[in-house]
Amino acid sequence: MKIKTLVIAPYRGLLELTSSLAEQFDDFELTVIQGDLSESLNSIRQYEAEGYDIIISRGVTASLIKENSKLPVVEIKVSGYDILRLITLLKEYKTQIEMIGFPHIIEAVVAVSRLLNVEIPHTIIHKEDEVDRALENAKKKGALVIVGGTHVVRMAKEKGLQGILITSGKESVLEAFENARNMYHAISGSKFENNMMDSLSNGLETGMAVIRADGELSYFNQSFLRIFNIRSENEASRALHAKLPNLMDLLQKAVKKRQTKTKLELFDPTYKHKITILSQQNDQNQSLFNMYVRPVGESENDIQVQYMEQFLETFPQLIQARGDFQQALNTAMEGLRQQKLVTMYGEMGTGKRVLAGTIQKLLNVEEEHLFDVTVIRGSEEAFIHLKHLLEVSVSHSIIYIRGLERFKLKDQRKLEDMFRSCPALIIISVEKPPLQLKEDGLLDEELYAYLSKTLIYLKPIRENPQELDELIRIFISENNEKYGKQIVGIRPKVEEVFHSHAWKGNLIELRDTIEEMVKSARGEYLDEKLLPTMNSIKFEYSSQYGTRLVNLNQSLQEIQKDIIQIVLQEEDMNQSRAANRLGLNRSTLWRILKD
Template identity: 35%
Template structure:
């Protein structure tokens, strides 16, 4: 096993000594550089890119490199033989001699000089910058000869003094390379184990990642990349995660001390498929965070907290504006800024409550407009005791830059609602409670406790369904076309009158969710500058051929229309996989993401299906 070593020699003699030992170092591939600290600093970046196994240097140069590079640095020490040779050399010098250097060298010389009965004054320095002052003081005391390293000797010579370099001999050099061999052997063993573990982790269906304090990947497996939509090759070690993404917001929560324990996480609006996620700070290693994710099992849906991190909070204020024009806000005006007091929003499912809340709390009205707000939408399960404990922890740790949007509070019992009201009152974060029925009705029916209602009764905003806001529907459609242009790369400028009239006459049972999905599909099918009848025909074709309906669910096109359900479970699974692959143009990565499995699992199922057929 050849060891690629970069040797940095602070003085020419060391360069020549190592060069002469190449036969004894035949298991090393040596790259040689000569230079002191000032000459080495500009080369640090090249060292990291050079794929070296180890760096060998000495003195202050070695100590500095250990602080600047991630490659192991082996220091060539000054051996006892070296000290005896130098002390013998200076013993007969008539000029006054002083030794100036770091403690690791000075201490050894003192011990050896006492054994040899030689008394040499010395000055210890802790940093390279102290060398100039120490040499100047030595000259003032009448010192004519200075013993030290390359920096100290150069300073002495600049002041007209004689400098004798403390050099390392053959024994010290060979000892350093022996240490390099041992270190590389140990590193190779760990690398082999790491490779085995990494291979095993890549076989798991669960996604796993480790990140550091700087939001950089330290490890990530294939399943994690597929589940989180990380495209291309797996991120390299120390690659940064993109700012503003769902993952970066998750790490922000961990840095605030919030542990994520079995939460159904959806990264809106980028992904619609929830994942069961657990994440926490590493218990033993400070500054490291682990994230585990998996496709959410159906059986877990009613028992875990559902959470989404909105990654576009504050970016949708313009196209959401029509939603607020006819909303009966009560005492909460459209231009009011978030002030930390809880508010309530209510209306039918899909009427835009969450979208407006994200824009209102993170947009231009935000008091902290220059700071990116953390918008967390959480939906409580029916059995919410564990979720209440989680929410209490979150509310205690989230600061004023965070927004917590809560659904399902009306399903909590009275004691849980009272505990939540206390936590909200003490919280610094902005809390928004979302309901489908008005808080007043919920209070009268016994589904909303007095403590929560009193917090909200003067701060309630109502969102009518689309069927009750026909006068603003056209403006909203045009805003959604503009938004869809941004993500699709199209430049649609409007709709033909017949298409617009068709849209205005629809019942829009799914409200804003249905409208947005419809507009996205129409923009996709549009061939020219306007959405015309051909795009509308494409939309209707989807409804017939794929089983897609304008339900406002936000799901992708269905596949049930082409699946024979009167067959075995294995056969249904095979047909579903083939249908999804066809819709994704046989792209296995996209198909695996749609199916909620990783690429290796999909590959195994395809191979199994080929064998059975």
């Protein structure tokens, strides 16, 4: 009989490492999950009822489970190998570091580091509630990088610090399973009976609801709640109107028309879902409406609106501590204070969205009020949708807009008044300098004058070669934690290639390259065997951002504009080269874009 074992990994890398070793534990029936302290404790009663024999976890999470569970718990230790690898990585850091943790970990690391003549500033804590004060003291001392356990690292990131997790390697995981095996045989008589869980219906993908004329919901399915992120069924009506503030006006107008068949169509605030409302015929002479919510198809919309949080989570906090980033941040904050609008420009991947996310945190803007708007094609529909978003936005929100130059010049002339009357803060993002866009006929002169009051230029990596090494270390430590690796640096050949590489995708390309290399690495260093990874990342970057399909379901004039826009992007917005490729003279090309 196999040992039914639950592994609770406090961080993703430990989950990945344990899963990769699962085949070596053929006498175990494994369930591997990722969970922090609160998640683990909330779920522990459920797992006890499912008949597990033993739990394997790490650090404080393991200690808390021991105190709150009837099941035996085996702890994954931090081995000497783990400590050596950690010190090898930390000794190369130029940024000020502080290590925070419990005595048994800190004392072991300090003992080994002193043998290696490496000094690591540290703070010993004895209780979890001491972490916050230790982090504040570390910040006062100038530390930007915090080394510690899962809880310490998570709290460090919440305070805007870079966190490096003290990870457990393969040797520690293997030792824990051997201890679990021995413990199981010693207590093999104790098991819990299995309890069957009720199966939950996945429901339909389309959200459905019935809504009364007074705005109250009479019925809704689970997909409806999921799409609108409504957590409480009792609060469903109120939550719906908070997300669709114009809904009541639409319903009242439909009632006044007294038509037997009324059809309304609108979009949710993210423009990811299309909402169709149909009047319902019933015998009780009530005004009821059927509401259907489904994802928007790619061909239905020329503008994308999404929350930015998911993108921001892919970048470590320490990137925001760079000198040029801080200078740009100060300029942006002052510009937003004066006129509620700033314009950022720079190549793709230079950190414009990261800067916008930092502004959101400094201003305490809620995550759902930071909108990432991309104008894919400057159609009339896209302009109407942007106008609607600006009109319904609230004062304590931020709207980050890309692709503004894709609108027709006559539509751009209307934007200045729309921006001035919008209560939200507005961040405009373009890749080319606004002056160049104006000279190329892609930006209206009056709008250019308004957008140019606060200009922020974010340099590409190749203009900041001195920061490349630090960025590499930042991304290595982030992915060590993510994939359960213990990479300590890069080989000279790889460093040489990195410094000569163009990095056209800048931070995004560097982030993705390091992630793929760390994921594929077999040793403690990124070596030349991993260099082919750069070619695949470059290809994916080019295919993802350099190609856009032409929508043929439009007028010939609009198709011409789309083709010209694509060629202009491929020619770095140089009109002479684009006109030459298309067999046009420059004045004809400019006239087509202007009309």
